[in-house]
Amino acid sequence: MRVTIADVARVAGVSKTTASRVLNTRSEVDRSTAARVREVIDRMGYVPSSGALGPARESSRTIGMLVPSLTWPWMGEVVQGVVDTLEAAEFGLLLFTCNRGTESVERFTSQVSARAFDGLLVVEPENTLDMLTALHRKGLPVVLIDDRGHHPDFPYVTAANHEGGAAAARHLLSTGRRRPLVLTGPTRFGCVRDRLAGFRTTYAEHGHALDSGLVVESDFTEADGREAVRRMVREGRDFDAVFAHNDLGAVGAMAALRASGLGVPEDVAVIGFDDIPMAPLTEPSLTTVRQPMRRMGETAAGMLLARLAGGTATAAPVVLPTELVVRQSAPAAAG
Amino acid sequence: MRVTIADVARVAGVSKTTASRVLNTRSEVDRSTAARVREVIDRMGYVPSSGALGPARESSRTIGMLVPSLTWPWMGEVVQGVVDTLEAAEFGLLLFTCNRGTESVERFTSQVSARAFDGLLVVEPENTLDMLTALHRKGLPVVLIDDRGHHPDFPYVTAANHEGGAAAARHLLSTGRRRPLVLTGPTRFGCVRDRLAGFRTTYAEHGHALDSGLVVESDFTEADGREAVRRMVREGRDFDAVFAHNDLGAVGAMAALRASGLGVPEDVAVIGFDDIPMAPLTEPSLTTVRQPMRRMGETAAGMLLARLAGGTATAAPVVLPTELVVRQSAPAAAG
DNA sequence: CTGAAAGCGCTTACAG
DNA sequence: CTGAAAGCGCTTACAG
Structure with a gap:
């Protein structure tokens, strides 16, 4: 049988009210009474029944x-x-x-x-x-x-999705990449729109409008990222960088580039977004915008x-x- | 104010007992009564208070x-x-x-x-x-x-850790690998001991005792796997395969081998354990023993x-x- | 098939 | 500082 507050009270020789009070460390209990009750609680291994707190409790914690x-x-x-x-x-x-x-x-x-x-x-x-x-x-x-x-x-x-996109753009620009392919996530997501806006604005500010043919929507999976990049390469699109809106997509992009005989980063630089655990472990390791x-x-x-x-x-x-x-x-x- | 079972009963014109019965779909309720109560429940948006179930309930579900x-x-x-x-x-x-x-x-x-x-x-x-x-x-x-x-x-x-270890051994043996390096996990884990035993037994059955100098304990991290393999290479140990007890360790092993100029799988074959999501995405992709x-x-x-x-x-x-x-x-x- | 009553373990006015 | 009593929302014998 589970020990209840009534058991504790009985053994300690106090009322349930008092036992309840020491349980909830109310101030209005005599020190020695409290000590005695506490001793009984420990000895009997009493623990309040959360279920039974029932009506009285306000919070489930x-x-x-x-x-x-x-x-x-x-x-x-x-x-x-x-x-x-x-x-x-x-x-x-x-x-x-x-x-x-x-x-x-x-x-x-x-x-x-x-x-x-x-x-x-x-x-x-x-x-x-x-x-x-x-x-x-x-x-x-x-x-x-x-x-x-x-x-x-x-x-x-x-x-900071907008600023993250901007940071990716600044980094690519600083290394001379003028024609980035952007592999977005599903555009119904606010974060995706923000990342793209930050990236686009930054490129524009530097005098390089994004080629709309080089902005492709993907679904955040590795497989889709790979397929999208493979298609762009096969279509003969000219790009010198990939900004993927998530790391999994970037991993897929790197696989497609490798399969096409393109070197990363020599021919195409790749930046992801997230910094997932595998990002530092890819080959080459993945540059990315870290979300905390x-x-x-x-x-x-x-x-x-x-x-x-x-x-x-x-x-x-x-x-x-x-x-x-x-x-x-x-x-x-x-x- | 939250609606209680008493409210439902009152509105439906039944007792709390009956309301409770339809709530718990007890059989002994008249169909039309049950329907009426259910209608009230829906209309009032009544939901039992889990907290208040209190004493009566046996399970917290x-x-x-x-x-x-x-x-x-x-x-x-x-x-x-x-x-x-x-x-x-x-x-x-x-x-x-x-x-x-x-x-x-x-x-x-x-x-x-x-x-x-x-x-x-x-x-x-x-x-x-x-x-x-x-x-x-x-x-x-x-x-x-x-x-x-x-x-x-x-x-x-x-x-099936023992069998998994054995399967890894059989695979390596079938491809002519005679001197495997085993990168175990912490040996206090039963799974680690089993994987090692299955691997060791299988090699022994094929007439190739494991070289004890080629069994090294690691801690399941990528960094430690990398360091261990780096050390083995530097010490001039001779091995033609690595069996890591987890995929992260295998990823570390591959990085160390690459850094040492050794080809995977040409010079050294690598097998992991787990089949984590990144296993198919490494370069080269990782052969591994999949745990479901x-x-x-x-x-x-x-x-x-x-x-x-x-x-x-x-x-x-x-x-x-x-x-x-x-x-x-x-x-x-x-x- | 239905309901009045008791009780689950706890807390909180209320009264001393 | 302490306790008897009421009550939280629900369920379950028990009696009809």
């Missing part, structure tokens, strides 16, 4: 997190950042992926209403915006990570926690800086 | 998962497999990493006792065995994934669920088959 997939190369870092921050604050993490269509979404929604968690962190899966908006309206605190679609209604943390994934997770968790602690409902968005990491696939200008 | 890190290259697959299985069974997943020493472990333990979850899946972090054993004794159902230390007390699911990580997660979750549903307490271990994936770094014998 748990937050939910909804992500499209756990197998994306950078997702582990984000979730690790979230878990670390939450554990330090003594919050648990309930993890969801909505990968089975409408049914998953409904199930997820009911968990929310059931108050299984106090707030929600989300890397937005496709087609969940309506649901998220509804939940948010109902009063569930929500923080978005990597604002994929530009939703001004939600507090969010994201990376773990910090994004930590920051988002921190914002949500602050909100739950009574912070303002509409926190300002946080834009974390990106950083150009120069490696072999697009080295710095010689000398 | 949540399981916990404890992992050492979320950023290991194969962890995403395992957790995804777990989440998929759990969501299909309408269970939630509470995720923990014990990465802050004793304090984390204690916090974790108290969550268990508080019945935040009904069972536990674990990829064993270092120094948690005592805690896990204690929890298990207290009646918490536990299933281990990737039995790292050989703990016969727990049900577990693992990959996602299926391991699914299987472990399934075992735990079965146990919770009243299955036997001591399920037999499940050993999932590994599969040799032949790519460029150790190609099949010509012809």
Whole structure:
């Protein structure tokens, strides 16, 4: 039989009220009484039953997190950042992926209403915006990570995508690359549009308008990046660099270039975006724009926690800086 | 104000008892009554309060998962497999990493006792065995994934490590490699000892005892694998293949070989273990022994669920088959 | 098929 | 500083 607060009270010779008070470290308990109760608690190995906290409790001390997939190369870092921050604050993490269509979404929604968690962190899966908006309206605190679609209604943390694109452009320009091929991600994503805008603007400012035939949309997979570059080479397109909107796409691009007999970086320099764990391990190692994934997770968790602690409902968005990491696939200008 | 079962009952003109019964789809309710209650539930948007289920409920319909890190290259697959299985069974997943020493472990333990979850899946972090054993004794159902230390007390699911090692050996032998360098993982892990034993036995069976000077322990990181191979080359060791106990180590080995001017696979064939997402993307692509990580997660979750549903307490271990994936770094014998 | 009542483990006014 | 009592939202014998 599980030991309850009634058992503790009985053994310690106090009322449940008093036992409850020392449990919640209320000040109005006599020192020696408190000590005695605490001793009994330790001895009996008593632990409050979270389930039974029931009505009395306001908070589940748990937050939910909804992500499209756990197998994306950078997702582990984000979730690790979230878990670390939450554990330090003594919050648990309930993890969801909505990968089975409408049914998953409904199930997820009911968990929310059931108050299984106090707030929600989300890397937005496709087609969940309506649901998220509804939940948010109902009063569930929500923080978005990597604002994929530009939703001004939600507090969010994201990376400096525009500046990241600009940094990639400056780097390529500084090494004399005038005709970059841009391998974008799906353009419905806000981050993709920002990366492209930063890149395009910077090239334009230097007097080199982007060749629209050299801007191709891809889907963030390695296979599609490879195929797109292979096609461009076969069509005889003239380009001296590739700016891929994610590292996986850049890896695919490098494979296609290698297969076509083109040297990286001699013939074509390649820059990715993300700095996933494999980026430094490719051959040649990949120059890329680093997103601070773990910090994004930590920051988002921190914002949500602050909100739950009574912070303002509409926190300002946080834009974390990106950083150009120069490696072999697009080295710095010689000398 | 949140709508409670009392509200529903009042509006529907029935007792709380009856409302509760239709909620739990008990058979003893009149069809038309049930329909009316259900209509009210829908209209009012009623959802049971999980917290308030309190005493009455036996299960939290949540399981916990404890992992050492979320950023290991194969962890995403395992957790995804777990989440998929759990969501299909309408269970939630509470995720923990014990990465802050004793304090984390204690916090974790108290969550268990508080019945935040009904069972536990674990990829064993270092120094948690005592805690896990204690929890298990207290009646918490536990299933281990990737039995790292050989703990016969727990049900577990693992990959066929011994056979995987043997398969790697057979493949190298079939391509004429007689002097393999073995880059093991930490030998305190059961999986490492099994992989080595399978490899060693197979070589011995073919009349080629492993050179003990060519078996070196590494720590599963890319950097350490690289350094170990670099050192072996510099010392002038003679080997024509590398069998690394994980893919990251194999990637490091390939980098060291390349840096030493040795060709892969011409001079040295390389085989890894795991088949992480980057394995097919390396240059040359990595031949490896595939562990079915996602299926391991699914299987472990399934075992735990079965146990919770009243299955036997001591399920037999499940050993999932590994599969040799032949790519460029150790190609099949010509012809 | 249905409902009044008791109880789950805990907390919180309220009264001393 | 302490305790008896009420109540949180729900379920489950028990009785009709």
